[in-house]
Amino acid sequence: MKITVVGAGAVGATTADNIIRRELAEELVLLDIKEGVAEGKSLDMYQTAALLNFNTKPVGSTNDYEKTKGSDVVVITSGLPRKPGMTREELIGINAGIVKSVTDNILKYSPKAIIVVVSNPMDTMTYLALRESGIPKKRIIGMGGALDSARFKTYLALEMNVSPNDIHGMVIGGHGDTTMIPLTRLATYNGIPVSRFIAADKLDKVAADTMVGGATLTKLIGTSAWYAPGAATAMIVESIVRNQKRIVPCSVMLNGEYGQKDICMGVPVVIGKGGWEKIINLRLSDAEKASFAKSAEAVRNMNAALDA
Ligand SMILES: NC(=O)c1ccc[n+]([C@@H]2O[C@H](COP(=O)([O-])OP(=O)(O)OC[C@H]3O[C@@H](n4cnc5c(N)ncnc54)[C@H](O)[C@@H]3O)[C@@H](O)[C@H]2O)c1
Numbered sequence: 001m002k003i004t005v006v007g008a009g010a011v012g013a014t015t016a017d018n019i020i021r022r023e024l025a026e027e028l029v030l031l032d033i034k035e036g037v038a039e040g041k042s043l044d045m046y047q048t049a050a051l052l053n054f055n056t057k058p059v060g061s062t063n064d065y066e067k068t069k070g071s072d073v074v075v076i077t078s079g080l081p082r083k084p085g086m087t088r089e090e091l092i093g094i095n096a097g098i099v100k101s102v103t104d105n106i107l108k109y110s111p112k113a114i115i116v117v118v119s120n121p122m123d124t125m126t127y128l129a130l131r132e133s134g135i136p137k138k139r140i141i142g143m144g145g146a147l148d149s150a151r152f153k154t155y156l157a158l159e160m161n162v163s164p165n166d167i168h169g170m171v172i173g174g175h176g177d178t179t180m181i182p183l184t185r186l187a188t189y190n191g192i193p194v195s196r197f198i199a200a201d202k203l204d205k206v207a208a209d210t211m212v213g214g215a216t217l218t219k220l221i222g223t224s225a226w227y228a229p230g231a232a233t234a235m236i237v238e239s240i241v242r243n244q245k246r247i248v249p250c251s252v253m254l255n256g257e258y259g260q261k262d263i264c265m266g267v268p269v270v271i272g273k274g275g276w277e278k279i280i281n282l283r284l285s286d287a288e289k290a291s292f293a294k295s296a297e298a299v300r301n302m303n304a305a306l307d308a
């Protein structure tokens, strides 16, 4: 198994670190356009092997795609992160060009790779990568819902003062401050609806905090987050390489599911060795269906900017 992570910034390096610690591949290539950064971070990470007992060797590359040849899975994290006060959507101008050129280069050397897109605005970047590459849709997975769901579970656990490990819940829709849809109705504390433990107004606040979870961290840190994004991305990669068939909300191309077509948005999918293998069709309430349609409209408008 060979995995490449493009972009050795905060999210790319954290993703790579999680992947090698869990030994998800024999070989991990970390690539960045900045001279020496991927090589330096790879060496730094490899120096933890003797302390943490793992055997995957990370290899750095300054924009040399030959080194990525034959990758089974490629994660794209290259691109600008937002600054406080910005939306993810404002990154489209620069990041679209980066994601397009990276996708072209990756597929030259790894035509069969499954691609996990992280760069923002993620739903539109996933759509772009799929449109530009023309590869089968099941091989392109956008990472957003995995992270948003982890934040949702964390806020629920904090409110209830319980372990996040006992909380189940999903966030679907777009990966944007106003487009994500935390499914409060379906969230449970070990199978028991969370509404049995949290008052309605508190549950609404958890949902609202989840939606601006990325913006909150960006304001605190001065740039966007990386620990949970890196862990969420590695979790998806693990489900692919170990064929775990986990159900994860991911941005995938819809063809009539959830009433939408020709758009990549977050819905629950089964992730295995083929990429996303199946979409799980949730029975949404009328209000949830309306939120999904509204979210799709916003994502579609963003996609239209690709051709503007
Ligand atoms: N989908 C999500 O849930 C999620 C979560 C966190 C961050 N993000 C997004 O991920 C992206 C990266 O965030 P970050 O915090 O790691 O940013 P960062 O600035 O720390 O790292 C980005 C890296 O990309 C590199 N890069 C730029 N152009 C490149 C190219 N053409 N080829 C190779 N490398 C290139 C840069 O040199 C830099 O090292 C941002 O767009 C951010 O918004 C998405």
Ligand SMILES: O=C(O)C[C@H](O)C(=O)O
Residues within 6 Å of the ligand: 081, 082, 088, 120, 147, 213, 214, 215, 218, 224, 225, 229
């Ligand atoms: O908030 C951001 O801009 C980065 C990422 O999408 C996140 O949710 O952490």
